Amino acid sequence: MDVKVNILRYNPETDRKGHWEEYILEADPDERILDLLHKVKWFDDGSLAFRRSCAHGVCGSDAMIVNGENMLACQVLVKEVSTPIKIEPIRGLPVIKDLVVNMDSFFDSYKKVMPFLVNDDEPGERERLQSPEDRDRFEDTTKCILCAACTTSCPVFWTADTYVGPAAIVNAHRFVFDSRDNASKQRLEILQDIDGAFRCRTAFNCTTACPRGIQVTKAIEDVKRETLTIN
Amino acid sequence: MKVVRHSFDGVIVGAGGAGLRAAIEAAPHMKLAVITKLYPTRSHTGAAQGGMSAALANVEEDNWNWHAFDTVKGSDYLADQPAVDILCKEAIDSVVELEHWGLPFSRLENGKIAQRRFGGHTVKEGEAPAFRACYAADRTGHMILQTLYQKCVSMGVTFFDEFQVLDIKIDDGVCKGVIAYEVATGDIHIFEARAVTFATGGFGKIYKVSSNAHSLTGDGPGILYQKGIPLEDMEFYQFHPTGIYRLGILLSEAARGEGGILRNKDGERFMERYAPSIKDLAPRDMVSRAIATEISEGNGAGPNNDFVYLDLTHLGAETIKQKLPDITDFVRTYVKIEPIDEPIPVQPTAHYAMGGIPTDVEARVLSDANGTILPGVYSAGESACVSVHGANRLGTNSLLDIVVFGKRAGQSMVDYVSSTKPMSLSDNAAEDLSNKINKLMSKEHSLEFSVPRIREELQDSMEENAKIFRTEDSLGKQTEILADLRDRYQNITISDKGKVFNTELLEAIELEYLLDMSDTTVASALHRKESRGAHSRVDHVERDDKNWLKHSFAFKNGNSVKLDYKDVELGNYEPKERKY
Ligand SMILES: Cc1cc2nc3c(=O)[nH]c(=O)nc-3n(C[C@H](O)[C@H](O)[C@H](O)COP(=O)(O)OP(=O)(O)OC[C@H]3O[C@@H](n4cnc5c(N)ncnc54)[C@H](O)[C@@H]3O)c2cc1C
Ligand code: SF4
Ligand code: FES
Numbered sequence: 001m002d003v004k005v006n007i008l009r010y011n012p013e014t015d016r017k018g019h020w021e022e023y024i025l026e027a028d029p030d031e032r033i034l035d036l037l038h039k040v041k042w043f044d045d046g047s048l049a050f051r052r053s054c055a056h057g058v059c060g061s062d063a064m065i066v067n068g069e070n071m072l073a074c075q076v077l078v079k080e081v082s083t084p085i086k087i088e089p090i091r092g093l094p095v096i097k098d099l100v101v102n103m104d105s106f107f108d109s110y111k112k113v114m115p116f117l118v119n120d121d122e123p124g125e126r127e128r129l130q131s132p133e134d135r136d137r138f139e140d141t142t143k144c145i146l147c148a149a150c151t152t153s154c155p156v157f158w159t160a161d162t163y164v165g166p167a168a169i170v171n172a173h174r175f176v177f178d179s180r181d182n183a184s185k186q187r188l189e190i191l192q193d194i195d196g197a198f199r200c201r202t203a204f205n206c207t208t209a210c211p212r213g214i215q216v217t218k219a220i221e222d223v224k225r226e227t228l229t230i231n
Numbered sequence: 232m233k234v235v236r237h238s239f240d241g242v243i244v245g246a247g248g249a250g251l252r253a254a255i256e257a258a259p260h261m262k263l264a265v266i267t268k269l270y271p272t273r274s275h276t277g278a279a280q281g282g283m284s285a286a287l288a289n290v291e292e293d294n295w296n297w298h299a300f301d302t303v304k305g306s307d308y309l310a311d312q313p314a315v316d317i318l319c320k321e322a323i324d325s326v327v328e329l330e331h332w333g334l335p336f337s338r339l340e341n342g343k344i345a346q347r348r349f350g351g352h353t354v355k356e357g358e359a360p361a362f363r364a365c366y367a368a369d370r371t372g373h374m375i376l377q378t379l380y381q382k383c384v385s386m387g388v389t390f391f392d393e394f395q396v397l398d399i400k401i402d403d404g405v406c407k408g409v410i411a412y413e414v415a416t417g418d419i420h421i422f423e424a425r426a427v428t429f430a431t432g433g434f435g436k437i438y439k440v441s442s443n444a445h446s447l448t449g450d451g452p453g454i455l456y457q458k459g460i461p462l463e464d465m466e467f468y469q470f471h472p473t474g475i476y477r478l479g480i481l482l483s484e485a486a487r488g489e490g491g492i493l494r495n496k497d498g499e500r501f502m503e504r505y506a507p508s509i510k511d512l513a514p515r516d517m518v519s520r521a522i523a524t525e526i527s528e529g530n531g532a533g534p535n536n537d538f539v540y541l542d543l544t545h546l547g548a549e550t551i552k553q554k555l556p557d558i559t560d561f562v563r564t565y566v567k568i569e570p571i572d573e574p575i576p577v578q579p580t581a582h583y584a585m586g587g588i589p590t591d592v593e594a595r596v597l598s599d600a601n602g603t604i605l606p607g608v609y610s611a612g613e614s615a616c617v618s619v620h621g622a623n624r625l626g627t628n629s630l631l632d633i634v635v636f637g638k639r640a641g642q643s644m645v646d647y648v649s650s651t652k653p654m655s656l657s658d659n660a661a662e663d664l665s666n667k668i669n670k671l672m673s674k675e676h677s678l679e680f681s682v683p684r685i686r687e688e689l690q691d692s693m694e695e696n697a698k699i700f701r702t703e704d705s706l707g708k709q710t711e712i713l714a715d716l717r718d719r720y721q722n723i724t725i726s727d728k729g730k731v732f733n734t735e736l737l738e739a740i741e742l743e744y745l746l747d748m749s750d751t752t753v754a755s756a757l758h759r760k761e762s763r764g765a766h767s768r769v770d771h772v773e774r775d776d777k778n779w780l781k782h783s784f785a786f787k788n789g790n791s792v793k794l795d796y797k798d799v800e801l802g803n804y805e806p807k808e809r810k811y
Contacts, residue, residue, distance in 0.1 A: 042683035047727035116381035117333025129342030
């Protein structure tokens, strides 16, 4: 079947601002949106820029807006979206070219919440023990692939890009609720800041956007509640 | 072209499991940079699913010698046994270390790390399948990659994200640094460094149906091969039995480890005929051949009889949800069926390179079949061939390989840097690369000589002629096809002439590596007149230990390939017929 695809193009070397380009592509309904982008790049316009690697939703490279919603282009099939298919870069981060945005501030926010296990106790020669129940408490937030779909769907982030954003809070959650970690208090103090968790207005966009099915809003609520306990 | 200079003691190329593990070891002792064409967390280690083996004995009696026996037998006796001993012995501490760094392994009721069964892993040298694979649901690789990256963040390791290394500088046999291309700007960066580790991962993109990411194009092996360094055991490429039909997306062996069964169109559990004792948990080469045989004998399912079924319907919703959540989600997303209720259409998918850059057990790169060391250059992970996997890798042994030998690469860098003085590179070090890029930029674009055209023909023909079953004829034919593609590649053109995020340019350069990987695979396969592990010659069906218990070394010789050989290092286990 023929599919009409509109892509928001922007090349900083030639364009002053973004503009829509239309492509008519021969496509199979079972193909991924990512396959359509490859068709444009490989057989029509080699300069189209987008990130991708794994092509099955595990590396987090290709978050973009498809028909108004954030998703991974490799995780959605042509038959699941209405045509014409509108594709544009995720919002709130500076566009480098076409569908590629600058991720620096996103990763800076991630690094702010101490996204690593802190435990200076002597661990011994074997593994630390952790019960399946304790392990379960942070299972959901271990799934994050840092794709930025959540953060760039957040209305608070759009207006205040200093807000750490849902992805950073998800990664804080992953450690705050890990029974082996000893730095919850420090992390929660960081998230108490004016640009931390309390900026969240529970819009739920992030939860809808997350391609890993993480209950992002719930994780933020968990963190907010935990923050109250340290004061 | 803007050229920027940097000076480091050591550089690691690649930020998957192997590169990050090397960085953790090396960073405290030198001025170190990790250069990666993808953001570290996008590396394909993150796609690994099933597990990482170590004889922790958390579920049942186990010891590392049994693990070593299984690895050697699985390798069809081509692995170097002293290297396998290191792998299996150091496995235990490696898993524990990852746990201490925060890796959220799945747990047993008693709080210890959970372990599951996997193909080819047994207790007591073949008695029964072993519970040896440590896992975190079916996203073990994701957790390893995240944990190693988190550790690097806590240590303040210096990263150059989305910088692609395209050249290495070796003067008079001594390493002096690498040249990289900054994807966002098109600037060229000269990195002075006397120790360089390549941890660039695999090259599954030489085949059409593959579990590998688009980025797995064999850059490290390609860069070195073009400088005259040989590639070892390239004829041994692993096809994983269970890729999603047509897409190639992997469904981990963990699915069979948890009790999943392969069935042909009649619903028969055909592995009972091929491997009576461990059936569906036989090593991958055997299962993939069994599937290919079922299909060629007309027992495949579907209108074209070209797939078989992976049946999980008897496992129950709870087991699937707890232990195989991600892979069953892939099935729901891409095939639109519910694996709790329906069997899944699968076919073998190109998966893992046993071959690669030859190294010793200290991850030092070897420049010939006599064991000559190339000073300052190291490799670890899927880009390297130690060889611990021989002719066929066992599942879960690669995640192990990347941490065990990644660490050793880091240690070797430290030893080398502490005993040598800084090297300097002149400003014209980037000249070769600038010339290559300028040539691509100045040539007028023509569709006939476009990257996708040549790449598609390459992948289709490799799939057709150099996959699971090979013959003199198919490989001879493929040699001619590759020669033609190589000729056309000399005139390759691109349409994007910009500096910013010009991934078309990078795909053009990567295509040359894919051609290098294919040339060496096919030449090594054509010469090896026996069947061993993943290399299956229909015209030479027996394994021939008298003539072929040796590793192949493929050298670049103009536009063709020259071969040399090195004996396998044996140890405790004498080669025997491989039965399961
Ligand atoms: C779907 C799947 C499932 C798997 N499951 C398992 C499993 O359960 N157990 C197991 O043991 N093994 C498994 N494997 C195999 C295992 O995951 C890989 O072999 C291993 O992760 C490779 O790690 P690596 O560090 O060598 O390379 P990768 O993780 O692929 O990393 C390569 C790195 O090199 C960088 N790079 C490449 N070229 C350049 C360049 N030119 N310049 C700069 N940087 C560059 C990339 O950016 C990346 O950071 C699986 C593999 C796949 C595909
Ligand atoms: S929480 Fe979900 S949407 Fe947000 S970065 Fe992680 S995976 Fe992406
Ligand atoms: S390409 Fe990896 S998530 Fe889409």
